[in-house]
Each structure stands twice: as structure tokens, then as C-alpha cells.
Amino acid sequence: MTLPWPSFWGHIPDDDRPAVREVLAELLGTGVLFGDDGRARQLYLVAREYEKELREYLAPLNLDLIPDPDRPFYQARPIPGECNLTSRFTKDETLLLLTLWRIYDEERMTRSVESVVVPANLIFARLKLYFEHIQPPTYSHFERMIARLRAKRLIRFQRHDDPQRFGDSVVEILPTLQRVIPFENTQAWEQQAALYRVTDSEPDGEES
Numbered sequence: 001m002t003l004p005w006p007s008f009w010g011h012i013p014d015d016d017r018p019a020v021r022e023v024l025a026e027l028l029g030t031g032v033l034f035g036d037d038g039r040a041r042q043l044y045l046v047a048r049e050y051e052k053e054l055r056e057y058l059a060p061l062n063l064d065l066i067p068d069p070d071r072p073f074y075q076a077r078p079i080p081g082e083c084n085l086t087s088r089f090t091k092d093e094t095l096l097l098l099t100l101w102r103i104y105d106e107e108r109m110t111r112s113v114e115s116v117v118v119p120a121n122l123i124f125a126r127l128k129l130y131f132e133h134i135q136p137p138t139y140s141h142f143e144r145m146i147a148r149l150r151a152k153r154l155i156r157f158q159r160h161d162d163p164q165r166f167g168d169s170v171v172e173i174l175p176t177l178q179r180v181i182p183f184e185n186t187q188a189w190e191q192q193a194a195l196y197r198v199t200d201s202e203p204d205g206e207e208s
Contacts, residue, residue: 005017009053012050012053016046016049016050019042019043019046020046020050020053020054022043023043023046023047023050023054024054024057026043027054027058027063027065027074027076028076030151030152030153031075031076031077031152031153031176031180032073032074032075032076032152032153032176033047033073033074033075034072034073034153035047035072035073036072041072044072044073044074047074048067051065051067051074054074058076062078062079063076063077063078063079064076064077064078064079066179068175070114071114071175073175073176075176075179075180077179077180089148091196092137092141092145093145093148093149094196095127095130095131095134095196096123096127096137096142096145096146096149097149097154097177097181098130098181098189098192098193098196099123099126099127099130099131100123100149100154100155100171100173100177101177101178101181101183101189102126102130102186102189102193103116103118103122103123103126103173104116104173104175104177104178105178105183105186105189114175115156115172115173115174115175116172116173117170117171117172117173118170118171118173119167119168119169119170119171120142120166120167120168120169120170120171121167121168123142123171124136124137124142124167130193131193131196131197132197133197134196139166143157143159146171152180153174153176154173154174154176154177154180155171155172155173155174155177156171156172156174157169157170157171157172158170158172
């Protein structure tokens, strides 16, 4: 069953409507529309053509449509304190996000790159460095967290073929991460990270 096309978008040609539906599904489902290649590239070009319409559609939900001037992607970013469609992360996921943000930021300070690719072992080491009192996650728990971040288009993940070499699995940190967590600088990051530097472990699953 296909619902009627909205009357306020009657000017959009029939041939473009399926792509507009896909664009909205991506933006509302994941928060991000990448235009890397193939079908994704086609959707990005359609989104660029109808950017005004998409922006107005998302506005009542308090979602701001953010284009990137240098890279082919759009992000539907919630207005803080106004949007009811925000994601919530467990404490473990928050620590992982903070660690990935810091790795990405440090790498971007030394060289101009669109994304940062690092092995899982480096992430484990940085988690321990930044949050020395926490117990690093097991591989299975790490992979579950990574799966959620990947669904939100914050990272890409390539698991190593050899289970004994999971630490050599590759995580690609995407530029969308810094938009989801828009710290102005490392000092702002440090203030947030300090909230989690406690000696007593809190129960898994706590939301932050």
C-alpha cells in the first residue's frame, strides 16, 4: 500500500517522488544521507535539488537539515532541547563516542581528511587512556555498540576475517560524528569526559 503523495509537494515530478521518499527515510531513520556512489549518489543529487522542500518538511520536527560544503552528505540534526526524536546512548556507548570523537579530532588537527580509519586495538587503548577507571568492553560488547553507531551512520566497520585478530578490525570514523557531538574544542570535550571519570562502575545500560 502506497499512501497518497502530499498535496504541498504536488510540484515534484512523479519520476522524482520515489527518490524523495528514500531520502526522507534515510534522514529520519539514520539522521544522515551519504552520497558516496551508486544509488546513494543519485539520492544525494535529488536531495540537493529539493533541499528547500526537505528543510521545510523537517522543520516542524525541530530537525535542522545541515549540508556539508565540501563532502556529499546531508545530516538531519536535532535542535537541542526542542526535538523529541533524539537518540539516547548507554554509558558505555557514550564513552565509546567520546573516545571516537577525540581520535577523529586529533587526527584532523594533523592532516586534512574526510574520515579517520583506525584499528579496534587503538580504540581499546584510547578508552583506557581517557577513562582509566573503566573496564574495557569485551569484543562482543564492543561489536554490539559499534553496530548501533554504524546504524546511525557515525562509523563504518570492517571485522577482521580471523576471529583471533579482532583487534585488527577496522573502524572508519565518519565526519558526521563531530556534528552529532558538536564540541567547540578539546576543552569542551574534556569537561564532558570528566563527568565519566569515576572510580565506581555504574550499571550497564544507564542512559546518558
